[in-house]
Amino acid sequence: MTGLGSPPRGTPPDFIQNPSAKWKLGLHAPSLNALPREPGAHFNTETAPCGANSEENGWHIPDAVAYELVGLFFDYIQNWLPILHRPLFYQKYVRVESHYGRVVGRQSVSDHDAILINCVFALAARFSKASFFCSTDPVLRGEAFAERAAAIKDPIIKVIEEPSLEFVKGCALLAFYNICAGHAAPGSLLVSVCVRFAYDLGLNEIDEEDQTNCGTEDGQDAWIQKEELRRLWWVIYELDCFVSTVSCQPYGIERGEIKVLLPVSDHHWFSGCPAGSSYLIQSPGTVWKSLEGSENQSPRAWYLVTNYLKSCFADTARQPKRNTPETQTALEMDLACLKHALPADFQLRSVNMAEHNFGDCNWIISTHFMILSCEALLERRRWSQNRSETSFNTGQEATIWGRHFYSSLVRIALIWPPEYIPLNHPFMGCCVINPWDALEARREPNFQSFELSKLLLSHYSRYWKIGGALLRLLAIIHEGRDSVVHRPGSREREIIKRFSVLCPSSPKGRHSVVSRLSARVTYDTSDVPVEALPDSYLTSSGSPDELQWPLNLWDNLHAFDMDRSDAEMLIIPSSHVAEGVSGQAETLASSQMCVPAFSLSLDRFPDEFVVL
Structure with missing residues (x-):
């Protein structure tokens, strides 16, 4: 049994303790405090054999497998792709019959919903233990689901005027899948489409009229819905950042005023407890202050701040002629201050990853990776400025940087259990x-x-x-x-x-x-x-x-x-x-x-x- 063991089984309590029937779920929804389950623990093996209902439900997989994949998504994918509200997803798409759960049939949902559900299956299938997938390599198990999602999406995208949230979320999930699966061209194109949809829906100014600047003035239901929009924006923002940064191309999302509060933790969102947050400050020299004094100290929020700073370094490296000494100094100050402004929990020596916290711990590790990327881009800029110096000195700088990179990687690897790396x-x-x-x-320590x-x-x-x-x-x-x-x-x-x-x-x-x-x-x-x-x-x-x-x-x-x-x-x-x-x-x-x-x-x- 590893750190991803299965919790004791039993009838779970309601996900949300909320008298409003609109948000309250049935007893089939997982407990908010339940630990991630070991792959296979979501099966209804006794009542729903893997060979049953694979055609009747319209998903081309048995009911038991479909139900397992939804659970695996929220256990292993939602942690780093926090786009779906778990209680509402179960309320809308999962049913309990004869004491076992199943996903609603394809004929019961719209095409937009079908894209979303197929993408959930595509991302989660790699972690399944179902015999249904036993002959398929984990990295390839999602291909059929992604192809079905794309087949539904393609004709819709040609004629759609105002997309639904489910459609945009499905496109974002499909973009993530394509990029992670090596389908760079369709993935990049879909990222561009998602950026366009985000602006069409006004996701970049969700909190423009927020008088409190913290997002807590709305009622519970309205806050849950608005937090969903914020998360959709930041997921699309992150996609655009990644695709543009690694390819050294301009960003699709304009670098400027974004009136969207940073997302709070999944715990607050799922439990329907409004929590205050703050905006991402996009002025060089003050980026590190984005979460200063904020109620929101979630690891993902800090990661997004650091990710934005990394994109600033990448942008200045891509356009060196437009990078003034003042801007460079401000960004270096941001990086230095950010490293000291992080909460105490972000110190690597205090990270103790386990079943109950591996999601937050992975965000902490990802934040340190973003800091390391900022430092790498900064070194790249310095080397570019020092071209006139002797090659020997540049080689020495490379050696010094290599030692720093190696020591940073070692510190991260020492506290990162292997079983949590693919999560x-x-x-x-x-x-x-x-x-x-x-x-x-071939030289130490770079080898x-x-x-x-x-x-x-x-x-x-x-x-x-x-x-x-x-x-x-x-x-x-x-x-x-x-x-x-x-x-x-x-x-x-x-x-x-x-x-x-x-x-x-x-x-x-x-x-x-x-x-x-x-x-x-x-x-x-x-x-x-x-x-x-x-x-x-x-x-x-x-x-x-x-x-x-x-x-x-x-x-x-x-x-x-x-x-x-x-x-x-x-x-x-x-x-x-x-x-x-x-x-x-x-x-x-x-x-x-x-x-x-x-x-x-x-x-x-x-x-x-x-x-x-």
């Missing part, structure tokens, strides 16, 4: 990669940093395809390429394009004389597996602008072709395979684990490709 936000996998390891490849990053990503990759993509990117960064011998394959070009902020890039390198000359050379364009790379060592001297990436890499990124469906697999030694969320390591025939390479099927989305 954290999948986007955080990007934060365990130090792109400047390539400057000091150790590479090994630790690989281990952390291997836990993600067991359940999230983005983890496998990041493992491949980590190998690309660590090994480098000899441009005379190799040209990046299609999958490598796609990975580098989508995660360009993590790659040592150079505007100067993109237009250098050597690059233009190399474009005339004919290269073999076939994909070269990472495992087949020669040991091409990068020199320890030189700046990030002078790394041995293929000479014509950046000039040819625009012409990359798409992945094939039969992409080769990364092989992770069995010593790197972690225990699953149930605490038991899965048996692999070859004592190794196969991780799918980053996948982007253009065949399924011929008209939806966008370049980030």
Whole structure:
């Protein structure tokens, strides 16, 4: 039994102690204080066999499996994607008959609801223990549900004028799924659609008329509904931040005045207890004060503040000519003050992750990852400013930064139980990669940093395809390429394009004389597996602008072709395979684990490709 064990069974109490019949749920709803259940504990195994009702309910899965997936979503996905109100979801979509729960049939819900429910299934299926999924790899179990959601969504999105909240929430969940599943093109397009919907619905000014500036003046029912809108806004905001940051592209959501209070904890929201909050301050130099004196001290709220600060650093790195010394100084002050303004619970040595608090603890860890990302972007800016200095000094700076990155990663890894890593936000996998390891490849401590990053990503990759993509990117960064011998394959070009902020890039390198000359050379364009790379060592001297990436890499990124469906697999030694969320390591025939390479099927989305 691991930290994700099942609580004692019994008839749970009402989720919300509220006399209003509108918000009160039946006895089938889970208890607010119930611990996350072990996968499989949501089954009604005695009364609803896995082979029953898979066609009758319209979801193409047995009733027992559908009921389990809803429970798994709120146990393992809601913690990092807090978009759905658990009590209301159960009230609307779950029924109890003959002492077992089931999800309402497809014919009983609208198309907008069907998109939402299919996306819930898609995200949760990877954690299921149902025999229904026994022959399907966890990272692929959600594909069929996501395809059904997309098939319903596509014709609607062409004619819709004012979307419903359920439709927008479904689109946001589907965008998260696509990005985490490696479908970068449809995921990015859907993020843009969600941003448009958010502005159409006025989600960016939900609290504009709030006289108290804390969001508690509304009644209970109105507050619950308004908090739902706030959460939808911040989820879309986070999607836009991630897609734009990792691709070094402009943000879809305008950097300016946002009249939306930061979200409170799930406990307050689910229990219907209005709690005060505050706005995100978007003025450089005062961002760290966003939650100063606020009743809302939830870990997610602090994470969003830190995430915004990270986006500011990324934006200034993307537009160095518009980055004034005053702005840079203000952002550095924000980062320094934020690190000291965090609540005492955010100190890593005080984090003790367990069943009852792993969601909050993962937000704390994610906040530290955001701080580390801010520091990495700050270092990138400093190196850019120091190009005129000798390459030896730049190499020394890379070594110093590598040691800091490694020590920070070690402190996080020491308090992060492996079974809770795949239950954290999948986007955080990007934060365990130090792109400047390539400057000091094979040297201490950066080689150790590479090994630790690989281990952390291997836990993600067991359940999230983005983890496998990041493992491949980590190998690309660590090994480098000899441009005379190799040209990046299609999958490598796609990975580098989508995660360009993590790659040592150079505007100067993109237009250098050597690059233009190399474009005339004919290269073999076939994909070269990472495992087949020669040991091409990068020199320890030189700046990030002078790394041995293929000479014509950046000039040819625009012409990359798409992945094939039969992409080769990364092989992770069995010593790197972690225990699953149930605490038991899965048996692999070859004592190794196969991780799918980053996948982007253009065949399924011929008209939806966008370049980030």
